[in-house]
Amino acid sequence: MRIVIQRVTKADVSVAGRTVGAIDRGMMVLVGVEQGDTADDCRWLAAKTASLRIFDDENGVMNRSVCDIGGRILAVSQFTLTASTRKGNRPSYIRAAGHELATELYEMYVAETSRLLGRPTERGIFGADMAVSLVNDGPVTIIIDSRLRE
Secondary structure, three states: OEEEEEEEEEEEEEEOOEEEEEEOOEEEEEEEOEOOOOHHHHHHHHHHHHHOOOEEOOOOOEEEOOOOOOOEEEEEEOHHHHOEOOOOOOOEOOOEOOHHHHHHHHHHHHHHHHHHHOOOOEEOOOOOOEEEEEEEEEEEEEEEEOOOOO
16 A cells, blocks of 8 residues: 655545535645555554654654644545566556455545544545645645555
8 A cells, every 4th residue: 555645734526616624734645555555554654654753842853743743634645656677668557456345445535544543534535536735834744555564
């Protein structure tokens, strides 16, 4: 699984002009699931997301997690994170997980981050054509791949 985390002051996602998820201060997370990803990948990424220290402490040092600041998470599925651009200029999505696995692991990620935060993770609608709006704070953007475990 791959995720892109953006520290935000606000973010929202809409489908057909209707807002389906919105947060103020916290993290906007794009979630991509690849073939072969497992529940272990999902749990590891959720724990990493919740504990990632990218929010400033009283000294202006990134030393606090989204849990520490009482922030929120907005998670949006994004199969294009699995793109390969190795050959030519047209991305290939052959590594993307099928609908069943991708749905299962996206739902698990949302449930696990909700559990770790102690409040619901806001979300998009899996497979829908979504419009995402955000104000990236910093900007801070982090890419994490569960296969690399960095």
